[in-house]
Amino acid sequence: MRSCLKFAGVAALAIMVAACSEQSDGDKQQAGAQQQSQATPVNVVTVNAQSVGLIEEMPGRTVAFRKADIRPQVDGIIKERNFTEGAFVEAGQQLYMIDQDVYLAKVDAAQAELSRQRANLDQAVKNRKRYDPLVKSQAVSRQTYDDAVSQEAQGKAAVASARAQLEQARINLAYTTVTAPISGQISSSDYSEGALVTANQADKLTTITQLDPIYVDVTQAGGRLLELKHAVKTGRVQGIDADNIEVSLIIDATGEEYPHKGKLEFSDVTVNETTGTVRLRASFPNPDGTLLPGMFVRGQVRQGRLDSAFMVPQKAVMRRPDGSAYVFVAADGKVVSKDVEIERSKGQDWLVSDGLSDGDQVIVSNIQKIAPDAEVAPEPVEEANADKAKADTAEKAAE
Numbered sequence: 001m002r003s004c005l006k007f008a009g010v011a012a013l014a015i016m017v018a019a020c021s022e023q024s025d026g027d028k029q030q031a032g033a034q035q036q037s038q039a040t041p042v043n044v045v046t047v048n049a050q051s052v053g054l055i056e057e058m059p060g061r062t063v064a065f066r067k068a069d070i071r072p073q074v075d076g077i078i079k080e081r082n083f084t085e086g087a088f089v090e091a092g093q094q095l096y097m098i099d100q101d102v103y104l105a106k107v108d109a110a111q112a113e114l115s116r117q118r119a120n121l122d123q124a125v126k127n128r129k130r131y132d133p134l135v136k137s138q139a140v141s142r143q144t145y146d147d148a149v150s151q152e153a154q155g156k157a158a159v160a161s162a163r164a165q166l167e168q169a170r171i172n173l174a175y176t177t178v179t180a181p182i183s184g185q186i187s188s189s190d191y192s193e194g195a196l197v198t199a200n201q202a203d204k205l206t207t208i209t210q211l212d213p214i215y216v217d218v219t220q221a222g223g224r225l226l227e228l229k230h231a232v233k234t235g236r237v238q239g240i241d242a243d244n245i246e247v248s249l250i251i252d253a254t255g256e257e258y259p260h261k262g263k264l265e266f267s268d269v270t271v272n273e274t275t276g277t278v279r280l281r282a283s284f285p286n287p288d289g290t291l292l293p294g295m296f297v298r299g300q301v302r303q304g305r306l307d308s309a310f311m312v313p314q315k316a317v318m319r320r321p322d323g324s325a326y327v328f329v330a331a332d333g334k335v336v337s338k339d340v341e342i343e344r345s346k347g348q349d350w351l352v353s354d355g356l357s358d359g360d361q362v363i364v365s366n367i368q369k370i371a372p373d374a375e376v377a378p379e380p381v382e383e384a385n386a387d388k389a390k391a392d393t394a395e396k397a398a399e
Contacts, residue, residue, distance in 0.1 A: 060218030110166035121155030184210035
């Protein structure tokens with residue numbers, strides 16, 4: 001009987017020890033699960049160094065390549081208008097004809113005056129030649145010979161003056177035919193046949209605008225231009241050919257990209273005192289006349305490339321009160337803060353030129369819930385998006 005009681009006690013003790021052991025193991029597993037649950041789940045983007053083309057988008061407006069206001073250079077009545085309003089005209093094409101009768105008469109009068117002065121010069125030359133041997137033999141006075149020489153010189157001057165007057169009369173006669181100084185699109189005519197016009201009047205007859213090619217003037221902050229020049233000088237920015245900088249164009253009215261590429265022509269040498277910007281001018285082919293002077297556009301100027309750069313989502317970058325930028329990186333399950341240097345924005349990303357290394361896992365979610373040295377459970381954005389897509393599909397299927 002005692003042996004049975006003793007055996008029963010030992011069995012009970014064994015059961016109690018086993019129960020305690022199981023409880024201890026359960027407590028450890030629960031503690032481990034609690035510790036694991038303390039790691040904040042975050043989404044990360046793995047960044048790698050790459051060469052990134054630098055494109056600066058700048059506001060601008062289109063400007064006519066050439067523009068000529070047509071004005072008369074002589075007085076008279078318009079007899080003919082020889083163009084169709086809105087049509088394309090060639091350089092040298094006749095546009096207007098001003099009454100020529102008065103100017104033809106002036107040409108005839110100037111021609112007659114030139115003939116008269118030439119006759120006077122011929123007589124003066126003959127007199128001077130006649131006196132040449134006589135003055136040597138003292139058959140005529142020196143004073144008489146000097147007068148003959150003077151009359152010859154005056155005759156030459158009179159002929160030159162008459163010739164100039166004839167040339168002026170011919171020029172005025174040519175001005176009665178008003179021609180196009182450039183090729184381009186002609187506007188409406190402000191004067192018609194029978195209208196009286198005067199030389200160099202303030203009001204124009206019409207306007208010719210050359211649209212192909214066409215200029216686009218864009219503006220860039222003066223500081224940005226200096227930064228770019230310094231970056232090129234130090235070698236941080238590569239691939240700039242100052243003589244062949246390509247420009248793309250976005251038309252504000254439609255938001256579409258213009259199909260033709262342009263070329264940067266020059267930049268102003270002064271900074272606008274009011275806006276602090278510098279004007280850049282590019283030329284674009286405009287064969288279809290799509291671009292008209294005065295349109296608002298956005299120019300995308302290619303400014304070389306930046307090597308060893310990182311593309312970081314904008315939502316991952318934070319700033320301190322002093323303006324310095326930093327990101328949180330997941331390393332070995334913990335949060336590490338890294339200061340970064342931002343070059344510029346590029347789409348939905350920041351272009352980071354310094355502060356990151358190849359393979360860094362930049363945290364892009366739950367940033368407000370973490371701090372340096374905090375434990376995190378990183379998950380790549382691609383996997384998180386895939387899981388979400390699967391969950392959405394299953395939810396729709398269940399519905």
